[in-house]
Amino acid sequence: MLGDYRAAQVRDDSLRKAGYHLPMAVYTEVTDNELAEFLRAFDLGEARGFKGIAEGVENSNFYLQTERGHFILTLYEKRVRREDLPFFLGLLEHLSKKGIACPLPVRARDGAAWRELKGRPAAVMNFLPGLSPRKPDAAQCAEAGAALARLHLAGADYALSRPNALSLEGWKTLVKQCEPKANGVKMGLGAVIGSELKALEQNWPRGLPQGVIHADMFPDNVFFVDARISGIIDFYFACNDALAYDVAVCLNAWCFESDGAFNITKGRALLTAYRATRPFSSAEVEALPWLARGAALRFLLTRLYDWINRDEGALVRPKDPIEYMTKLRFHQTAGAAASYGWPS
C-alpha cells in the first residue's frame, strides 16, 4: 500500500505537458479571526462558510456564507490598482441599478464599497447564480452579443472614466518588451507582432462611438442559468474605448473553435443579437476586421508577456499565446465584416 505513495503523488506534470491552464489561485490566506473582524464592519451577521475559490486570475476570491446569505469576497491583489477601485466598484453599482446582472458590492456600515483585509482592498459582492459555458454554442454567443449591447447602453451615462491601458500605446510597450524573446516561444513570432503593430498603428480605427467596455468578456466571465445569461463578472479591465472594440474582443473569445477555425454561425449569432439591441454605425461595421486584429494582438501580447515572464513555480500557468497568433492570422485575411457573419 505504501508503494503507492510515490506513484500517487498528485502532480500537474501531465496537465502542464498538455498546455493546460488552471485559472485559479488564492494568493492571500484569510484566517477565521481576520474574517470575523472584517465582517464586523458589515451588516451581514457572522460567517457560516468560507472557502477560497478558483475564480479570477487577478484576485483572491472566496465563497462566503453568512447569516444573511451567500456572497463572494474579493481581495484585490497587486494587479488591480487601488486608485481604480472607485471606477470598477462604482461601475458595478451603476450597471446593477440599470438591471445588468453583475456583482454588486455590499456596502459596509460606514457606507464604504470596500474595506481593508490583510492590507488589501476587499469587497463583498452578491453571489451570482449560473455556470460558465466551456464551449459556448451559437445560442449562447447570441446571448453574449445581446448582453454586451445591453451593457454598453447601460454604461453610457456612467460618470467616471478610465483609459484603456491595453490599447495601441500599451501594445507598443508590450511589443518592445516581448519582441527580443518572442522567437524563443515560436519561431517567427517576433516578426508577427512587430509587423502587426505597425499595420495597426497605420490603420487603427478612430472616431468610433465610445463608452464603457468590459474589455475581457470571455465565456468564463459569463454565467448562464439554463439558456439565459445570469451574470457577468470580472470587470477589472473595464475602461472607456470604442464599443465595437468590445464586440471584437467577444468575436475572438466566443466564436473560434478549439481547432482554431472561426465559426461564422457563432459570429453571425453574436453580431445579429448585438445589433438588435444596439445598432452598429457603418463606420463600426467597416472597422470590425481591424478591431478584431487589435483585439487578437492585445491578448497575444499579454499572454506572450506572461509566458516569457512566467515563474516555473507559479501557481497559475500562463495561457497559451499561440492561440491568439492563429486568431490574428484569420483576422489578417478577413477583409470585411462579412467574414465574421455580419448580416449583409
Next chain:
Amino acid sequence: MLGDYRAAQVRDDSLRKAGYHLPMAVYTEVTDNELAEFLRAFDLGEARGFKGIAEGVENSNFYLQTERGHFILTLYEKRVRREDLPFFLGLLEHLSKKGIACPLPVRARDGAAWRELKGRPAAVMNFLPGLSPRKPDAAQCAEAGAALARLHLAGADYALSRPNALSLEGWKTLVKQCEPKANGVKMGLGAVIGSELKALEQNWPRGLPQGVIHADMFPDNVFFVDARISGIIDFYFACNDALAYDVAVCLNAWCFESDGAFNITKGRALLTAYRATRPFSSAEVEALPWLARGAALRFLLTRLYDWINRDEGALVRPKDPIEYMTKLRFHQTAGAAASYGWPS
C-alpha cells in the same frame, strides 16, 4: 500604466520564501456540460453555481449549488484508492446516522454513493457550515477532544475495516525512501528519523483499545460555528488503529504554538474533554508519549517525502517537515502523559 504590468505580475515568490503553504488545488476541470450530465444521475435538479474550491489537498473539490440546495462535489484523485471508497463513504453514512456532523454522500437515483466524472469516482456531499480555526484556543481544543471521543464511540460498530497504511510498517518504508536525502533538507535529520524509527519499533504500544480513527483531524479539517464544532471533514486517512493514537495525532495538530512550544493548557483541555466522553484506560495513559512520538514521526515522514519529491512547478507546496521534527523532540523528552496536561 503599462509600466505596472511587469511589477504587477502575480507571483508566489514571496509566499514561497516565507515557506508558505497554500493548501488548495483543483486538479481536474469539470465543464458545465460534464457537470450537467453527471447531475442527471441525481435527484438534485440543475446546477446554479459551481466553483472549484481550495479544500482538501488530496482531491478536487467544488462548491455546488443546485435547485435543491448547496453541496460539495468531490472528485477522487489518484491518492484515494477506488477500492477504499466503500470504507470511506460507508463510514460517513455510518457516522452521520450516529449524529456526527460530517459530510454525508447524497445517493444517486440508482442508490450509488458515488458515480464517475471525468474518469474519476465522484461524490456529492451535503454542505457543512462553519469555519476552521487557524489558531485554535484552549476552548476549541476541548471541543476537538470531545468531538474525537464521540467520533470514536460512534465508529465502534462500523462494519468495515481498513488497516492503517501509515503506521509502523509504513514508516519503515518511508524512512528507507527518505533517509538518503533527509540531511539535504536539514543536517542531522537522517539520523533523527532512523533512530526514532528504531526506538518506536522497540516501544510501540500494543494491545490498546482499537477502533475507527480519523487519523488526520487537524484544525483545518474541523469547522466551528460560534464556539461549537459544526463539522469534521476529510476522512480519507480514516482506518482502524489504536484510538489513543488518534488523540496523539490531535495533541500534535492542535496543542503546539507556532513557535514550536507545546501549550499544556490546550493539551489538558483536549485530554480532559476527551476522557469525559470516552475514558482512557491506564495503558492508554501510559502509552501517550510513545503514541505522540509515533504521530509526530508519521507527519514528519510524509511531509519529508513530499518535500524531497516535490515538483518545483506543482500547484501545491509541500508542508514544512521541520515543524514535526521540533514536535518530535518535545515528545522525546516528555516522559509521561502529565507532560501533555493529563490531569493526575
